[in-house]
Amino acid sequence: MIKKHIHTEAIQPYLKQKNTFPCNKKQQFILEGAPVSGLYFIYEGCVKVFKQTANKNSQIIRFSKNGEIVGHRGFGTNYVYDISASALTDSILCNFSTDVLIEMLHKTPPLMFDFMLFYADQLQKSEANAKRFAQMTVREKVINGLLFIMQKFGQTDSFINITLSRKDIADFAGTSTDQVIRVISALKKEGLLNAKGKRLGIPDVEKFEAQLKETQYFLEG
DNA sequence: GCATTAATTGGTC
DNA sequence: GACCAATTAATGC
Numbered sequence: 730m731i732k733k734h735i736h737t738e739a740i741q742p743y744l745k746q747k748n749t750f751p752c753n754k755k756q757q758f759i760l761e762g763a764p765v766s767g768l769y770f771i772y773e774g775c776v777k778v779f780k781q782t783a784n785k786n787s788q789i790i791r792f793s794k795n796g797e798i799v800g801h802r803g804f805g806t807n808y809v810y811d812i813s814a815s816a817l818t819d820s821i822l823c824n825f826s827t828d829v830l831i832e833m834l835h836k837t838p839p840l841m842f843d844f845m846l847f848y849a850d851q852l853q854k855s856e857a858n859a860k861r862f863a864q865m866t867v868r869e870k871v872i873n874g875l876l877f878i879m880q881k882f883g884q885t886d887s888f889i890n891i892t893l894s895r896k897d898i899a900d901f902a903g904t905s906t907d908q909v910i911r912v913i914s915a916l917k918k919e920g921l922l923n924a925k926g927k928r929l930g931i932p933d934v935e936k937f938e939a940q941l942k943e944t945q946y947f948l949e950g
Numbered sequence: 951g952c953a954t955t956a957a958t959t960g961g962t963c
Numbered sequence: 964g965a966c967c968a969a970t971t972a973a974t975g976c
Contacts, residue, residue, distance in 0.1 A: 867964075895957065905965070910958060926973070927957085957972065963965090 730847055731770055732796050734840045743833040748824040752816045759814035765803035767826040771795050774820025775882070775891055778812050779900065789901040792817070792881055801848070804830065817891065867904050871912040872940050874902035875922075879931050887923055888930035895927075 734740055749772065752758050758769065761781055771793055778799055779789045790812060793799050803810045804827060825833070834841045865873065875889075875898070882891040893901075899909040913929070916922035921937050923930035931937045 894955095906957085907959095907966080908964075914958075951976105953974100953976085955972100955974075957970100959970080960968090962967085 730796075730798065730843045731840070733843065734837065737837065737839075739837045740833055740840065743825075743829050743836075746826070746829045748826075750822060750824070752820045752822050754816055754819050757813060757815035758822060759800055759803075759810050759812065761811060761813040762809050764809055765800075765807060765827060767824055768801055768804055768830055769799045769814070770823040770825065771797050771799065772821040772823050774822075775817040776814055776820060776822075777817055777897065778814045780812055787813075787900050788903070789897060792878070792901075794882065795820075798847075801844075801851075817893065817897075862903060867908045868912050868915075869941055870902040870904055871898070871909055872916075872937065874898060875929065875931065876934075876938065876941075877901075879934070884930060886930075887932045888925075888928050892927045892929075 735744065747770075752774070759778075773795050775792065775794045776799055777789050778791050778793065779787045781787050799814050800810065800812075802812060834844060862870075878891070878893065878898070878901070879889050882889055884890060895909050895913070896906045899906045902909065913922060913924060917924045921931070921933070921940065923932055
């Protein structure tokens with residue numbers, strides 16, 4: 730979204746004010762409850778956005794990859810971040826301070842417009858999301874989650890282009906690590922899933938999708 | 951290579 | 964389906 734505008738004349742001065750820094754795998758760069766420090770653009774890599782829940786569990790809200798932004802919810806009226814974010818792979822991030830961002834948006838209406846579309850889209854997805862979670866079986870949650878991850882990060886040679894821990898998959902699908910492992914090994918036995926160590930892959934997407942009953946569309950996008 | 955983490959399996963409630 | 968314990972595999976240094 731920012732990328733699309735990156736060559737327009739008007740925003741060049743602001744781009745100089747961004748702070749680019751590397752973020753290694755597992756490193757957390759947004760802490761829930763911490764004061765907002767602007768918005769992050771993912772220049773390279775993959776990132777997860779999550780929320781801590783009561784015990785020691787967490788819920789993964791969404792994944793982001795290069796070209797996308799994180800921390801946009803802290804922008805505007807919020808004083809502190811209501812989510813945490815950490816890198817899933819070694820990444821390169823750009824931080825735009827809230828001030829710079831505001832000015833940039835004011836001076837660049839097309840960018841502002843794209844931001845608006847982005848927010849509207851996010852809202853729509855999160856509403857669609859909320860409905861569908863409760864009545865899914867564990868197996869369906871896991872299948873659904875894996876499908877989404879595959880769709881988002883893509884697959885080469887029948888293996889998904891990212892390696893997530895079983896815990897991350899569980900946090901995303903809304904189950905426990907135990908359950909994820911059990912579903913995965915069942916799917917493996919059924920020949921619906923490739924698994925080599927931590928790497929997973931879907932050999933036959935159609936067959937895999939067919940495991941989901943009726944009204945199941947993907948999470949997010 | 952060793953030490954720490956993560957994955958997996960099996961069992962109990 | 965949640966929780967725990969024991970074993971084994973993967974990973975970091």
